[in-house]
Amino acid sequence: MNDLSTISKPEVARSAGSPPGATAWMDRPLVQLTLVRFLEFIREPEALFWVFVFPILLAAGLGIAFRNRPPDVLKVAAVTPELASALKQEKLLDVVQLPAEQAQEQLRTGKVALVAQPGANGVVVYRFDNTNPEGRTARNLADNAVQRAAGRVDPAKTTDQFMQEAGSRYIDFLIPGLLGMNLMGSAIWSMGFTIVDARRRKLMKRLIATPMPRHIFLMSFALSRLLMLVIEIAVLVGFGAVVFGVPVRGSLWVLVLLCVVASFSFSALGLLLASRARTIEAASGLMNAVMMPMWIVSGVFFSAQRFPDALQPIIKGLPLTAAIDALRANMLQGAGFLQVEPQLGVLAFWLVVCFASALKLFRWR
Amino acid sequence: MTATALAPALLVRKLRKSYKDVVAVDSLDLEVRPGECFGLLGPNGAGKTTTIEICEGLLQADSGEVEMLGLRWETDQGELRQRLGIQLQDTQLSEKLTVYETVRLFRSFYRSGPSPSRAIALVQLEEKQGSRVGNLSGGQKQRLAMACALVGDPDFLFLDEPTTGLDPQARRQLWELIDEFKAAGRTILLTTHYMDEAERLCDRIAIMDHGQIIALGTPRELIASIGVEHVLEFSTSNGSTDRLLSALENIDGVRDVRLISSTVQLQVTELHQTVPALLDELKRQGLVLTELRTHSASLEDVFVALTGRHLRDE
Numbered sequence: 001m002n003d004l005s006t007i008s009k010p011e012v013a014r015s016a017g018s019p020p021g022a023t024a025w026m027d028r029p030l031v032q033l034t035l036v037r038f039l040e041f042i043r044e045p046e047a048l049f050w051v052f053v054f055p056i057l058l059a060a061g062l063g064i065a066f067r068n069r070p071p072d073v074l075k076v077a078a079v080t081p082e083l084a085s086a087l088k089q090e091k092l093l094d095v096v097q098l099p100a101e102q103a104q105e106q107l108r109t110g111k112v113a114l115v116a117q118p119g120a121n122g123v124v125v126y127r128f129d130n131t132n133p134e135g136r137t138a139r140n141l142a143d144n145a146v147q148r149a150a151g152r153v154d155p156a157k158t159t160d161q162f163m164q165e166a167g168s169r170y171i172d173f174l175i176p177g178l179l180g181m182n183l184m185g186s187a188i189w190s191m192g193f194t195i196v197d198a199r200r201r202k203l204m205k206r207l208i209a210t211p212m213p214r215h216i217f218l219m220s221f222a223l224s225r226l227l228m229l230v231i232e233i234a235v236l237v238g239f240g241a242v243v244f245g246v247p248v249r250g251s252l253w254v255l256v257l258l259c260v261v262a263s264f265s266f267s268a269l270g271l272l273l274a275s276r277a278r279t280i281e282a283a284s285g286l287m288n289a290v291m292m293p294m295w296i297v298s299g300v301f302f303s304a305q306r307f308p309d310a311l312q313p314i315i316k317g318l319p320l321t322a323a324i325d326a327l328r329a330n331m332l333q334g335a336g337f338l339q340v341e342p343q344l345g346v347l348a349f350w351l352v353v354c355f356a357s358a359l360k361l362f363r364w365r
Numbered sequence: 366m367t368a369t370a371l372a373p374a375l376l377v378r379k380l381r382k383s384y385k386d387v388v389a390v391d392s393l394d395l396e397v398r399p400g401e402c403f404g405l406l407g408p409n410g411a412g413k414t415t416t417i418e419i420c421e422g423l424l425q426a427d428s429g430e431v432e433m434l435g436l437r438w439e440t441d442q443g444e445l446r447q448r449l450g451i452q453l454q455d456t457q458l459s460e461k462l463t464v465y466e467t468v469r470l471f472r473s474f475y476r477s478g479p480s481p482s483r484a485i486a487l488v489q490l491e492e493k494q495g496s497r498v499g500n501l502s503g504g505q506k507q508r509l510a511m512a513c514a515l516v517g518d519p520d521f522l523f524l525d526e527p528t529t530g531l532d533p534q535a536r537r538q539l540w541e542l543i544d545e546f547k548a549a550g551r552t553i554l555l556t557t558h559y560m561d562e563a564e565r566l567c568d569r570i571a572i573m574d575h576g577q578i579i580a581l582g583t584p585r586e587l588i589a590s591i592g593v594e595h596v597l598e599f600s601t602s603n604g605s606t607d608r609l610l611s612a613l614e615n616i617d618g619v620r621d622v623r624l625i626s627s628t629v630q631l632q633v634t635e636l637h638q639t640v641p642a643l644l645d646e647l648k649r650q651g652l653v654l655t656e657l658r659t660h661s662a663s664l665e666d667v668f669v670a671l672t673g674r675h676l677r678d679e
Binding site: 027028029031032033035036039040043044201202203205206208209210211212365 | 421422423443446447449451453455456457458459461462466469470471472473474475476513517
């Protein structure tokens with residue numbers, strides 16, 4: 001056949017190409033396919049928004065809405081300057097000095113919790129609603145302040161220690177949940193859309209008409225997923241740590257291992273969902289149908305324990321539940337490899353089953 | 366160059382492929398010689414794309430044999446893929462990548478071949494190297510597809526309807542490009558349903574219809590095979606009657622009479638004798654001529670003579 005190839009194409013090309021064997025690493029199919037994945041992704045502003053900006057907005061919004069408030073300061077009114085200055089010694093009271101009538105008016109409309117006014121014979125009168133906890137608290141605070149100002153000395157020395165530990169707040173619960181949700185969403189969407197779109201455009205058919213090894217095509221997805229993963233973890237965990245002080249108590253390598261395994265099993269699930277669909281509509285319907293239940297039951301925003309006990313074995317068997325449980329245990333309780341083994345097992349099971357079925361079902365054309 | 370003395374570049378024997386109850390390719394034989402541009406011409410649905418995709422190793426035949434460059438798909442898939450250049454019908458390359466990025470990706474799959482820039486230069490897209498694929502015109506996209514087919518420096522080039530859907534200028538540009546590939550001595554298998562394209566580009570042509578090859582030869586041989594040099598078409602204001610049609614058959618130099626919609630088509634050997642006789646006959650029958658055309662016989666006429674239909678009827 002040698003003579004054939006020499007007569008069939010003289011001098012055209014070949015010259016300017018790089019010599020075989022000396023392929024630069026940039027020109028390897030895996031590198032090129034991964035690069036292309038990456039370029040396509042960053043040139044899609046919507047995808048960037050959903051993968052990176054949206055989780056942060058969500059975390060910020062929920063973090064602010066459910067933040068632990070500083071202790072409430074109660075508003076009270078005093079009728080005389082002496083009473084006002086006595087009450088101002090108490091830091092938890094916000095004191096206004098008002099004429100008696102106006103003070104009554106403010107109390108009636110709930111703008112102040114209590115009115116302190118002088119009564120007959122030097123008695124101090126507190127007016128407040130005794131069915132309202134705020135009123136009762138204000139009365140105790142006000143009375144302490146008045147008694148101390150009058151010279152009361154407490155017989156026992158006491159001091160306060162405040163307990164607001166990072167790790168027990170809602171935002172601490174939320175960040176690992178959002179991380180899990182993000183791992184699932186970005187893996188499934190990126191696999192699903194890229195594959196179905198390539199099939200619909202007949203681009204996949206064109207690719208398999210080249211000498212490209214098919215496993216390299218699939219490996220490029222895994223590799224680009226890993227690259228994106230690094231950014232995703234850094235963005236979300238970094239945001240939580242810097243803005244809300246969300247702790248990362250477990251070892252970092254267990255966290256990374258968890259994210260990699262979770263991301264690969266979600267990718268395998270995405271590959272399975274995209275293995276036959278020919279249209280984006282069909283694929284996104286399928287992907288939503290699979291992801292939506294997990295968003296709800298897998299404990300992203302609230303604990304999965306709230307669902308009935310009978311459902312727990314099923315819920316615990318879902319990949320997103322396993323991922324989020326393990327991430328929470330690692331980040332909040334500092335769980336090591338051994339403690340997250342069951343969850344890793346669940347994720348590995350999904351990885352193997354989905355990948356094997358996807359390979360069987362996958363349609364290249 | 367004794368191309369014919371060499372083993373065929375592509376040899377297809379008794380190829381058969383059916384989809385459910387439709388037979389797409391029906392025991393087809395085909396031989397493409399090294400260095401020639403071979404055309405598969407036929408209407409849509411004739412089985413051209415099925416045939417070419419089986420040769421490209423993208424479809425599995427039900428039965429039959431394909432041998433290309435002395436290699437077979439069953440045993441030499443990897444080697445064949447390296448040596449084929451393929452342009453598929455309506456592949457949409459990724460719109461978010463630039464021309465250069467696309468060609469570089471395809472180049473990475475081949476062990477040797479021109480650099481991406483050189484492949485882009487071959488199809489005259491240098492100015493568009495940095496443009497996104499989504500911003501290219503139809504003709505430019507088609508040339509990019511061509512660059513992707515050439516980037517492995519193929520021994521055999523498959524072009525499946527390369528100019529379908531393009532405007533006349535873009536078609537002509539693409540033809541010039543294919544002329545250059547031919548001049549470079551590449552073996553090309555091309556499908557088309559444009560007879561002018563086949564006539565212009567191909568050394569030899571196989572006309573396909575209903576999954577079979579119904580004629581094979583050089584364009585000149587095929588045209589000569591129907592035994593006519595001219596085709597005369599006319600229509601009359603009062604329509605065409607059976608009486609007219611039978612009278613026409615007796616005119617000197619008329620080989621064949623067909624009524625295609627409202628137009629009468631005559632295949633004619635001696636135009637200068639037939640035209641006056643036709644005019645006389647029309648006058649005798651009191652018919653008024655509304656349209657009269659003649660042209661030298663073309664591949665279209667070969668197809669009409671063989672099947673009784675126009676290529677573009679489907």
